[in-house]
Amino acid sequence: MQKKWWKESVVYQIYPRSFMDSNGDGIGDLNGITNKLDYLADLGIDVIWLSPVYQSPNDDNGYDISDYRAIMTEFGTMEDFDRMLGRAHELGIKIMMDLVVNHTSDEHEWFVESRKSVDNPYRDYYFWRKGKPDGSEPNNWGSCFSGSAWKYDEQTDMYFLHLFSTKQPDLNWDNPKVRDSVFDMMDWWCQKGIDGFRMDVISLISKQPGLPDGVPGENGFADSGSANGPHVHEYLKEMNRRVLSKYDLITVGEAAGVTVDEAKKYANADDSELNMVFQFEHVGGGENQHPHFGKWDEKKMPLPEWKANLTKWQTQLDGRAWNSLYLSNHDQPRCVSKFGNDSDKYRALSAKMLGTCLHMLQGTPYVYQGEELGMCNAYFDKIEDYRDIESLNAYRDLTENSGVSHEQMMQYLKDVSRDNARTPMQWDASGNAGFTTGTPWIKVNKNYKEVNAEKQVNDPDSVFSYYKQLIRLRHENEIIVYGDYELLEPDSDEVYIYTRHLGNEHLMIMCNFTDHDVDASEDTFERIPADAEKLIGNYKDDAKKTLRPYEAKVYKY
Known part of the structure; x- marks a missing residue:
């Protein structure tokens, strides 16, 4: 890589x-x-x-x-x-x-110019459209901030497009x-x-x-x-x-x-x-x-x-x-x-x-x-x-x-x-x-x-x-940056356990997402050699197979 x-x-x-x-x-x-x-x-x-x-x-x-x-x-x-x-x-x-x-912003000089007239040089920097025959919005798009994505502007009797706030007119990148x-x-x-x-x-x-x-x-x-x-x-x-x-x-x-x-x-x-x-x-x-x-x-x-x-x-x-x-x-x-x-x-x-x-x-x-x-x-x-x-x-x-x-x-x-x-x-x-x-x-x-x-x-x-x-470990261990990833125990609704691999190096990352003790499976636990180094953990001691409430630990081997 x-x-x-x-x-x-x-x-x-x-x-x-x-x-x-x-x-x-x-x-x-x-x-x-x-x-x-x-x-x-x-x-x-x-x-x-x-x-x-x-x-x-x-x-x-x-x-x-x-x-x-x-x-x-x-x-x-x-x-x-x-x-x-x-x-x-x-x-x-x-x-x-x-x-x-x-x-x-609608206060940007491009938009200030754009709204002045239909033939202003900046008009096509934004999306201006006539309303439908009944005067309603040009289409039915909604804004991400509630309501229609169009705002009517009296000055030229047209609407402009804003996918967010009415004060955030969308730029026309096709121009x-x-x-x-x-x-x-x-x-x-x-x-x-x-x-x-x-x-x-x-x-x-x-x-x-x-x-x-x-x-x-x-x-x-x-x-x-x-x-x-x-x-x-x-x-x-x-x-x-x-x-x-x-x-x-x-x-x-x-x-x-x-x-x-x-x-x-x-x-x-x-x-x-x-x-x-x-x-x-x-x-x-x-x-x-x-x-x-x-x-x-x-x-x-x-x-x-x-x-x-x-x-x-x-x-x-x-x-x-x-x-x-x-x-x-x-x-x-x-x-x-x-x-x-x-x-x-x-x-x-x-x-x-x-x-x-x-x-x-x-x-x-x-x-x-x-x-x-x-x-x-x-x-x-x-x-x-x-x-x-x-x-x-x-x-x-x-x-x-x-x-x-x-x-x-x-x-x-x-x-x-x-x-x-x-x-x-x-x-x-x-x-x-x-x-x-x-x-x-x-x-x-x-x-x-x-x-x-x-x-x-x-x-x-x-x-x-x-x-x-955590930040220091990433700087010091290429495996954290570049290693391959494998998920273990995918069906568990309590723990997130995965491994990383780079060359002959391996990491086992174990995280308990609950407020009670959870045991890792035998298959998972047996992957960790006896001489594995505990790289980091949020409990001072190590209960090995058991993950205590919200425990996280990383083994390197």
Whole structure:
């Protein structure tokens, strides 16, 4: 298998608004990140994925960009960015920017021009369509943030397409001038010295020709069918040819709706498109569920199905493409709350177990800020505490139009709202968890006095120290990066056990996903030689065949 630095790296995602506030305005900023780079160097990560820091009116927390070549005023200045980039590079840390080019903000100069008249030079940068004869929307597509994917604009008596917020009009990638503008902007950032791009909803950039109606769902709206559209690979190959191939970058595409076969195209071994993709199957509910309200009432996937899903991606991409490994990000609930157990008794143990399970797989691991501390869901009690546009729109839509009670909707939000991942980073036990001296833009998780970085960095038994060890092991053991994968005990709904093999080296990874003791099977246990080295584990001693509650251990032999 071809060796690459980005295969051997561990990426840390920073959500800047919630990471560290340096000036007391309650909002995280670039200088706050710079101030905490030594913490990340101590953790051992190689790359920072920086969620958007560009100028934005913040309708969707920075994913609605009004100027790709300017920094959001709340986050600082371009000089602050350059200082952060320089300091990160001094510490051997690379910076991966979040590239959001399926859509812009409606306040971007391209769209401001586009809406002025039907013959404006920028008109075809976006999708403008006349309504149907009765004046209704051009088609029945729904927005990912509730409601129609079309917004009427009086100025030219036409609708524009927005697959997300009404303030996020979709760019028309079929227009070569759009591609020229995007590639020119990307090249500008590369020349500045950044080290890669995480590409937001990149699988949606190629729309279906003619924008036809889709099959309506329960809410009357249809999926746009834009995922993995007809020209997406053609456009990414052009991007690679014109920009990416000229620099030594790490690239990952967020690819909703991607299949294994599609992933082999996006992240193919010949490097003609991207290095890897984010797929979402393992953070969904699985194949046999039919939730009424999308992700809101989705149930957790049973462990055997979850293992089978991760195994499919491990084995079918092996040698053909590369996996990205994650359980948490800014769009997901906290992984220890979703996949582990966030009670006082088991939070740290299950956080370490989940880290072990993920970091021993083949692929590039992503750590979301606070994951290395075992941060949990926020469990806000009041709708007023939420800030996320998706959550607030869903609350209004489901309580007003779908008969969901306030109490039930609040439970849905506690379980899966994106704001669970967006509460401020918990640095210490002082006010507002040391995140800000002002009023934080969103409430701090109330458990910050027990769960914080200051308490963990010098504690050898902490989740932080355990993650530090996981990252070091990946850097020191090629088998963790490049070894083959084999699943054991596939039908167990209690344990996830798999092996890795490279040459004459072997690893056995054993993880208990329950709060009780479970014995590994005799066949599994007999594979471990008596002289096997225990590489890492979240219990100090070793009960050998028995896996205790949320126990994880890795043997090397």
